[in-house]
Amino acid sequence: MDWLGPVMFVLVFVLIFIGYPVAFSLGGIALLFAAIGVEFGYFSWAYLNAFPERVFGVMSNQILLAVPFFIYMGTMLERSRLAEDLLKTIGLLFGPLRGGLALAVVIVGTLLAAATGVVGASVVAMGMISLPVMLRYGYSPELSSGVICASGTLGQIVPPSVVLVVLADQLSISVGDLFIGSLIPGLMLAGMYAAYVVFVAFKNPAAAPAMPKEERAEYSAAALAWRVARALVPPLFLILVVLGSIFQGVATPTEAGALGAVGAMLLALLNGRLDLPTLRGTMEETAKLTTMVVFLLIGSTLFTLVFRGVYGDIWIEDLLTNLPGGLIGLLVIANLVVFVLGFFIDFFEIAFIVLPLIAPAARALGLEGPMMVWFGVLLGMNLQTSFLTPPFGFSLFYLRGVAPKELPTSAIYRGALPFIGIQLIGLAVIACFPEIVTARID
C-alpha cells in the first residue's frame, strides 16, 4: 500500500485542475483516500479524530488573525479610492519626468497594491487605474503592461502583506522576521524596476514620454504640494507606522494589522470617503477573502492529515532529503516545482499544499532560523516570477482581462520579458547572498 501516498499526491493536482473550488476538492479527495485506506486496512478513521482539534487550532491562531486585518486595510484603501489618488498624485509628481508614470506604478505597487495578497486583485486594480492613463500619454503598450504586471505582484513579497503572513505561518517562522527579511530584497527589486524604467525612458523617449505641458499647467506648484500633502503623505505614514511598529517590536504583526485597518478607515473618513457603499464593499471583500483563505487551509489540513496517515509525508521527505546535492538539490527542486505550479495555481494553494511537504525536508537538511526566512523569501520571489511568465502567468492573465482590446496579448507577453529578466537577476543575487535577507534578523 506504499503507493497510496504518491497516488494521492498526483491525483490531487489532477483533480483540482478540473476547476472545482480547491478548498473542498482537497477535503473531498482526502476523505476518498481515507476510505480507500480503511478498505485496505492501511488507515484508520480514528486518525481523523484530530481534525476538529486542527480546526480549533486555526480558529485560535493569532498569526492567521492578521490575515483579515491586512485584507481589510488594503481593501479599504482601494475601495475609498485612496490608492487611486496615491497613484495619480505620484504620477503628477513624476509626470514631468520621462517615464514618470511608470515610476509611479512601481512605487504604488511596492507600497500598497498587494496588501490583499491575491494576485488578480492587485493587478486588476493597477491595470484599471493606470493602464489607460499611460496609454493615453503615449507610453508603449509593452512598458505599460510590463511595469503594471511586475509591480502589481511585487507588493505581495514586500511587507506588510497577507502572503508573507501565510508564508511565515506555514514555515513556522516569525512574521516579524519574515517582514524584516523580505524588506531589502523587495526594495531591491523595486529599485531594479525603477532603474529599468529610467533606462528605457532615456534610451527610447517615445516609449515613456513625460506628461504633456498642458496637463501639467493645470496644477500650480502650491496645488501640487497640497495634493501631495493630502493624498501621498497620509497613506505613506500609515504604512510606515504599521511596518515601524512591527520592526521596533512595539506591536505584533496582528496588532499592527488591526491598527492599519482602523487607520485606513480614519484616512477614508478624513477624506470624506467613508460612506456606506465603501464600508460595505470593504466588509464584503474581507469576508470573502478571509473565508476563502482559511477554508483553503482547513481543506489542506484534512488533506495533510490523511496524507500523513498513509505515510505520504515519509515518502515525500525521503524523496526530498535524498536528492543528489543534498540541501542545494532540495532548494533547486523546491524552487522548480513552485515555479511550475505558480503557472496554474495561486499563492495560497501553493503555500498550504506544497509548503507543509517541503518545509520538514528543508528542516531535516539543516535549514533553520534565519536561513528558513531566506528560504521563504526565495520562494516568494520565485512565485512572483512565475506569475509573470508567459503564457500562463496569473498577472498577465488578469491584466489581459482589464486591458483594452486594442492592446495585443503579444505586447503584454513581450512587456513582461524584461521584468522576468530582472526577477531572475534578483533571485540569483538573493540565492548567492543570503546575508541580504538574514543580516538584520537576530
Place this chain on the structure above:
Amino acid sequence: MDPAPPQSPPVEPAPASGWPRRALAVVRAIDAVNRAVWKLVLWLTLAMVLVGTYNALSRYFETHFEARLASNAWIELAWYLFSLVFLLAAPWALRIGAHVRVDVLYGRVSARTKRWIDLGGALLFTIPFSAFALFIALPAVQRSVAISETSPDPGGLARWPIKLVIPIAFGLLLAAAIAEALRHAVWLFGSDADRTRIETSDRSAGVKD
C-alpha cells in the same frame, strides 16, 4: 450592467412543476438562511477590526503607562470574531463563487460543462467533506457544552459557544452544498423557464462566473 427593462410588462416564466419546483423551493430556503447569515457576518468583520485595535492599544498603554485595560476576554473576543467570520461566511461564499478555483480549464469551458463540474464537485467533495466535518466535530463539541467549558486563561470567555459554532457552520455549509447540487441539477435537467429562473437568481446574488 443590468439589461434594459423590456417595454411590455415582463413575462413571468411559466411556473416550474414537478421535482424542479420542489427542488428550487428548498434552494430558495437555504439561500435565504445563508444570505441572512452573510449579512450579519459582514458587520462582524468591522467588529473584529475594532476589537483588534482595542487590544493593540490597550497592550501598548499597559506596557508604557501601567494602565489596566487589556484582558484575556478582549483578546479572545478578537479570535472569536475571526472564527465567526470565516466559518459562517463560507456557505454564502460557496453560493457566490468566492472560493478560489484553478481556472486554467474551468475558464475555457461552456456554461453547461461548468454546471456539470459544480454538480459533481458538490456531490463528491463538498457534501461529504462538510458532513464529515459536522459529524466528527460533534462528540468534542457535545463534551464542551456538557461541561460548560471555559477558557483556561484567567478572565477568559466561555469556550463552549464558539465550539458550538463549528458544527453549525459545517451544517450551513452542507446545506449550501446541497442547494448548489439541486440548483445545478435543475439547470441541467429542467426546463428553459427553470434555467432562466436560476440565472436571474445567480445575477441578483452576484455570482462570479
